[in-house]
Amino acid sequence: MSEVLHGSCLCGRIAYDVYDPESMIGCHCTRCQRWTGGSSSTTLVVEPKNLKVTKGQDLVRTFNEAGFAGRSFCGHCGSGLYVIGQDKLYVCAGTLKDVTKTMGCHIQVAFKAPWDEIGGTAPQFGEWPS
Numbered sequence: 001m002s003e004v005l006h007g008s009c010l011c012g013r014i015a016y017d018v019y020d021p022e023s024m025i026g027c028h029c030t031r032c033q034r035w036t037g038g039s040s041s042t043t044l045v046v047e048p049k050n051l052k053v054t055k056g057q058d059l060v061r062t063f064n065e066a067g068f069a070g071r072s073f074c075g076h077c078g079s080g081l082y083v084i085g086q087d088k089l090y091v092c093a094g095t096l097k098d099v100t101k102t103m104g105c106h107i108q109v110a111f112k113a114p115w116d117e118i119g120g121t122a123p124q125f126g127e128w129p130s
C-alpha cells in the first residue's frame, strides 16, 4: 500500500496527490525565506513521478532562475507548491492534508533569519547534510 496525500493551493484551483513521501525538510535559506515570506520552507521530498496534479495543471507556473531550483506556484493565488530539485521534488508541506511525517532535518541554518527560532529535536545543518 502506498501512502497518498492530497494537496491544494490557497484558492483551490490547483489540486494534487503525492505518493510515498520520503522525508520532511525545513530549509532556512534566504531564497526560501523570500519565497514563503516566512522563516523557512517545510517540504516533503518525493520522486517526481509521485506528484500527480489532478486539477488546474494549466495554472501551474514556475519561477526559474539560472543556477537555482525552479519553484512552482499557483498562477491565480500565488501559493508556493513545490521546488524542482535535481532528482526530487520538494512539495510544500503546508499545502498537504493529513501529513504524518515529522521534521527530518533543518538545512541552510547558517542563513536563517535572526528572529528564526528553530524548535524540536531534528538535526540542524549549516548548509547541507554531509
Ligand SMILES: [Zn+2]
Binding pocket: 009, 010, 011, 012, 013, 014, 074, 075, 076, 077, 078, 079
Ligand atoms: Zn491557487
Ligand SMILES: [Zn+2]
Binding pocket: 027, 028, 029, 030, 031, 032, 033, 041, 108
Ligand atoms: Zn531553501
